[in-house]
Amino acid sequence: MQRGAGAALLALCFVSACGPKQSTQFVTRVRVESDPGQPVAQAKLMRDGEALAETGADGAANLALSGAPGERVSLQVQCPSGYRAPDKVLSIVLRPLLEARTPEYRVRCPPLLRNVVVAVRAQLGPNLPVRYLGRELARTDASGACHASLKLGAGETATLTLDTSAPEHAGLMPRNPELKITVPERDELIVFDQTFRREAEKPKRRTGHGSSGPTRI
Secondary structure (H helix, E strand, O other), X not given: OHHHHHHHHHHHHHHHHHOOOOOEEEEEEEEEEEEOOEEOOOOEEEEOOEEEEEOOOOOEEEEEEEEOOOOEEEEEEEOOOOEOOOOOOEEEEOOOOEOOEOOEEEEEOOEOOEEEEEEEEXXXXXXXXXEEOOEEEEEOOOOOEEEEXXXXXXXXXXXXXXXXOOXXXXXXXXXXXXXXXXXXXXXXXXXXXXXXXXOOOOOOOOOOOOOOOOOOO
């Protein structure tokens, strides 16, 4: 009887050792930002197609992930409208809490459109339209200064023109100068610094054949 009980106990221990490892809950915090310090709310954190949590107004969400210690878990980040999803999945290593501090991971949802402000300084160029794709964005004041704003995707190129086609600007040189920009991966302020010169006016040609002497009858 003792030999049979011992064999049964050994078999039970063997089955327990070879059985599947028990799953544990690991608490993790994920913080989603568009730019450093700019939180993104309503970003969904997905695991295997299932939504686990959604970020709040502070851009953070707490997750309870199940798995074994040291296991690597992949999360997909579904960004809200107006933002671009990260190129890679978020990889999280399941680790026990250390000193009651929740592990935090950061991920970015960059904006689809970037704000580009162009500061125009047109010396000798008052009342000039600033055009983009033929549309007037702004007009310089009496000192030749103005600001034009654009919303463009990162990596896009844009060409802005100072329009000198009006008759009042006929003497300005150069004609219709342009500024070509490439939108960076951030909001940007760009200076369009242009100095004009005035073309010398040509003397008017006399068309009459008048005479300074008396007229003979």
